[in-house]
Amino acid sequence: MRPSLDCWQGRTEERQKIREWMADGNIRLIGITGLGGFGKSTLAAKIYEDDSGEFDKKFWVDVSRRLTFSELARRVLLRLGLSPPTVEAIPELSLVDALVNHLREGRHLLVIDNLESLLQQDGQWLDAIYEEFFHGWLGCGGKSVILVTTRERPDLPEIKLQWLPLPGLSPAEGANLLGALGILGTETELLDFAKKAEGHPLLLTLVAGFLRAEEESNPQISHLQRYGLADVAQLVTDEKLKGLHRGKIDIWMRLVLDASFNRLSDKLQRLLLNLSVYRIPFNAAMADVQLPGEEVSERDLRQLARRSLLQEERDNNGGRWFQFHPFILAYVKQKAGDLTEAHQKAIAYYKENAKSEPWQTISDIAEYLEVFYHCYQMGEYDDAFNTIRLCANFLRLRGYNTVRVELYGQLVKAWQQNNSESWKFAASLNNLGNAYYSLGQYQLAIDYLQQSLVIAREIGDRNGQAKSLGNLGNAYYSLGKYQLAIDYHQQSIAIKREIGDRNGEAKSLSNLGNAYYSLGKYQLAIDYHQQSIAIKREIGDRNGEASSLIGLGSASDSLGQYQLAIDYYQQSLAIKREIGDRTGEANSLIGLGNASDSLEQYPLAIDYYQQSLAIKREIGDRNGEATALFNLGNTLAKLGRKSEALAAYQNARDLYQAMGLDADVQNAENAIQSLFRKTNIWMSLPKAIVGFLLRWVNRLWRLLHTFLRQ
Structure with a gap:
C-alpha cells in the first residue's frame, strides 16, 4: 500500500531536488529522512507516481513488517521479468549479487519505504544481508536509483548517495x-x-x-x-x-x-483496538472476525478512516484495504492492553484461509507466517513452532534462510529466557544452526548445533542427536576439517541405522563420500556414494540421487575414469533438469566440462563451461560463475586462445576479489602469470609442439595431484 495522494500539497522544492538527483547519473541512493508523520512516505509516493517517467520499471516495497531481503529480492526479480523457476533457483547467498546485477542492466526505480524497521536504535542493521546489498549497490550500481524513506539514517559509506531531511510544510x-x-x-x-x-x-x-x-x-x-x-x-x-x-x-x-x-461508539472503539493486532493491511473480512456476532462492514472501516485513524487504499482489483500509521498504531496498542482474544481471532481467520500445498513462492505461505506471528505475540511458542514446522521443508528447499533465521531465532530467544529443555527447543536450535550454515556462517551454525546436541542428549532424543551430529559434520566439512566431519557423520549414521531412518542414513553416506573425496580417498568416496545412491533410489529421492551422481562423477574423474565420470554427470544433469534444479544443472555441466577437458575434448568442454556460466550468471551465483570462468580459462589456454583465456582468468579473479576469497584470487593470478610466461617462452615454437607439451604437462600434473591427495 502506498499513501493516498488525493490531498497532495506543496513539496515543490523537495520534488525538484530529488528529480535532479535521479537525473544526475552518479547518484545511486537517495534517502528521505524525518520524524514520524512528516510525510516521507507520501513524498516518495508522489515521486513514484508522477516524477519517475524516465525509468523503465519501478518497484515499491514497504519493509515495515521486517520484510526479509530474500522476499524483497525475489519479488523485484520476478517483476524484472525473470521466470519463477529461475528466481526460485537462485541460492539465497547469491540474491544480493543477482538483484544488484539485474538492477544495473536497466534504468529502474526501487522505493524502499520505512527503512528504519530494519535498523537497531544505534543505526546498525538488524539484517546483515540488507547491509551487504546497500554496500554492494553503492559500490557497483548502475543507472537505476534506490529511494528510501527512514526516520533513522543507516550506517552507509557517504558515496554516491544523497540525504533529504524533510521539514514540516510551510x-x-x-x-x-x-x-x-x-x-x-x-x-x-x-x-x-x-x-x-x-x-x-x-x-x-x-x-x-x-x-x-x-x-x-x-x-x-x-x-x-x-x-x-x-x-x-x-x-x-x-x-x-x-x-x-x-x-x-x-x-x-x-x-x-x-x-x-x-467520541467513537463502543463498537468502533472495540473494533479499532482489536484491529491493532494485524501487522499487515486488512480488509472488511479480516475486521469482521474481530467482533463475532456483530456485523462489521466496510462502512465502519471508512468511518475510522474519515477520522484519519486508519489509512485507506485500493488494490488493483478495486478492493479496499486499511492500515494504521505507525504513530497511531503505537497509540492504539498502548490503549488496548491485553489483546489475546484478538490474536486468537486473527489466527482462526488465517488458518481458515491458508493455502494448501504445493506452494510456489513465499506468498503462498503468508497465512502461516501470520499465524506464527500471532502465536508468538501471545507467548504460545509451542503453537508457533508447530505452525512453522508445516512449511519448514518449503523454506529450506526454496532457500529462504533469512526467514528461517528470523523465525527460529525468535523461538530460541524465547525458550532460552524460559530455560526450556523440550525437543522443540532442541529442534529450533538445530534448524537455526542449519539456516546459518546455508548462509555460510559456519562457526555460528556450529554454536547452535552444539547447543541442540546437548539438549537432545539430555532428554534422550535419538533422532535429534543424529540430526545435530550430521549437521555438525557438514559445518566442519565446510571449514575444511574433514576428519572431524567424518567423526560426526559416523556417529550420526550409527544412530540413524539404529532408529531405521533410511533417508537420514543415505544423507550421511553421501556426506561421508564427500569428506573422503576431499581427503583424496577417491575409491572410498565412491563406495559411500554408491551405498547412498542405492538407498535414495529405493526411497525415490530424485534430488538426492542426482547429488550422489555428481559425487560419483567427481571421484571417478579424479581417478582418471573420465568416461565413467561423464556417464554419472549426464545422469545427474538429466535429473536436475527434470526437477528444475538450476543450480544443480549448472554444477553437472561444470563436471561434464572438467571430464571433457581431461579427455582433451576441448571444444566440448568449452561448450559445457559456457552453458554453466550462463546459468550461474542468470541466477546470480558469483562463486559458481567464477569457477566456470576459471575452468574455461584453463581449457582456452590449452587451445592457445590466449587473449580469451586471459579475459576469463581476469574476470574470475575480479569476482573472487569481490567475494574476498584470497586463495582463489591467488590461483587466478598465478594462472594469469603462467599464461604470460608460457607466451614469452614458447611464442616462437610451432603450435603443434606447444599443444603436445601442454597436454603432457597437464597429464603429469593430474597424476601428481592424485598421488599427493592419496
Whole structure:
C-alpha cells in the first residue's frame, strides 16, 4: 500500500531536488529522512507516481513488517521479468549479487519505504544481508536509483548517495492541506493554525479528521476551541501532561487522538483496538472476525478512516484495504492492553484461509507466517513452532534462510529466557544452526548445533542427536576439517541405522563420500556414494540421487575414469533438469566440462563451461560463475586462445576479489602469470609442439595431484 495522494500539497522544492538527483547519473541512493508523520512516505509516493517517467520499471516495497531481503529480492526479480523457476533457483547467498546485477542492466526505480524497521536504535542493521546489498549497490550500481524513506539514517559509506531531511510544510502549504481536507476558515485562520502546528502533516490530518466527524456541516478550524484543542501552548501546562518527555506536537497529536477515540461508539472503539493486532493491511473480512456476532462492514472501516485513524487504499482489483500509521498504531496498542482474544481471532481467520500445498513462492505461505506471528505475540511458542514446522521443508528447499533465521531465532530467544529443555527447543536450535550454515556462517551454525546436541542428549532424543551430529559434520566439512566431519557423520549414521531412518542414513553416506573425496580417498568416496545412491533410489529421492551422481562423477574423474565420470554427470544433469534444479544443472555441466577437458575434448568442454556460466550468471551465483570462468580459462589456454583465456582468468579473479576469497584470487593470478610466461617462452615454437607439451604437462600434473591427495 502506498499513501493516498488525493490531498497532495506543496513539496515543490523537495520534488525538484530529488528529480535532479535521479537525473544526475552518479547518484545511486537517495534517502528521505524525518520524524514520524512528516510525510516521507507520501513524498516518495508522489515521486513514484508522477516524477519517475524516465525509468523503465519501478518497484515499491514497504519493509515495515521486517520484510526479509530474500522476499524483497525475489519479488523485484520476478517483476524484472525473470521466470519463477529461475528466481526460485537462485541460492539465497547469491540474491544480493543477482538483484544488484539485474538492477544495473536497466534504468529502474526501487522505493524502499520505512527503512528504519530494519535498523537497531544505534543505526546498525538488524539484517546483515540488507547491509551487504546497500554496500554492494553503492559500490557497483548502475543507472537505476534506490529511494528510501527512514526516520533513522543507516550506517552507509557517504558515496554516491544523497540525504533529504524533510521539514514540516510551510504555513501556506499547511493551510492548503487543511482546505483540501475539507476544513473551512479564513485564510488568516488556516495560516495561523498551520504555523502553530509547525506544518506537521499528520497533526493537520488528524485535526481535519476530528473536525469532519464532529462538525460535518461546518468544519471550521476555529471550532477546535470548543473541544479545547486549538492551541497546544495552553494544553502543555495541564497538570496531567506534566512529566511527559515529548515534544509539543507529539502531545498535541495524542490529545487529538484521545478526543477522536472518546467520541467513537463502543463498537468502533472495540473494533479499532482489536484491529491493532494485524501487522499487515486488512480488509472488511479480516475486521469482521474481530467482533463475532456483530456485523462489521466496510462502512465502519471508512468511518475510522474519515477520522484519519486508519489509512485507506485500493488494490488493483478495486478492493479496499486499511492500515494504521505507525504513530497511531503505537497509540492504539498502548490503549488496548491485553489483546489475546484478538490474536486468537486473527489466527482462526488465517488458518481458515491458508493455502494448501504445493506452494510456489513465499506468498503462498503468508497465512502461516501470520499465524506464527500471532502465536508468538501471545507467548504460545509451542503453537508457533508447530505452525512453522508445516512449511519448514518449503523454506529450506526454496532457500529462504533469512526467514528461517528470523523465525527460529525468535523461538530460541524465547525458550532460552524460559530455560526450556523440550525437543522443540532442541529442534529450533538445530534448524537455526542449519539456516546459518546455508548462509555460510559456519562457526555460528556450529554454536547452535552444539547447543541442540546437548539438549537432545539430555532428554534422550535419538533422532535429534543424529540430526545435530550430521549437521555438525557438514559445518566442519565446510571449514575444511574433514576428519572431524567424518567423526560426526559416523556417529550420526550409527544412530540413524539404529532408529531405521533410511533417508537420514543415505544423507550421511553421501556426506561421508564427500569428506573422503576431499581427503583424496577417491575409491572410498565412491563406495559411500554408491551405498547412498542405492538407498535414495529405493526411497525415490530424485534430488538426492542426482547429488550422489555428481559425487560419483567427481571421484571417478579424479581417478582418471573420465568416461565413467561423464556417464554419472549426464545422469545427474538429466535429473536436475527434470526437477528444475538450476543450480544443480549448472554444477553437472561444470563436471561434464572438467571430464571433457581431461579427455582433451576441448571444444566440448568449452561448450559445457559456457552453458554453466550462463546459468550461474542468470541466477546470480558469483562463486559458481567464477569457477566456470576459471575452468574455461584453463581449457582456452590449452587451445592457445590466449587473449580469451586471459579475459576469463581476469574476470574470475575480479569476482573472487569481490567475494574476498584470497586463495582463489591467488590461483587466478598465478594462472594469469603462467599464461604470460608460457607466451614469452614458447611464442616462437610451432603450435603443434606447444599443444603436445601442454597436454603432457597437464597429464603429469593430474597424476601428481592424485598421488599427493592419496
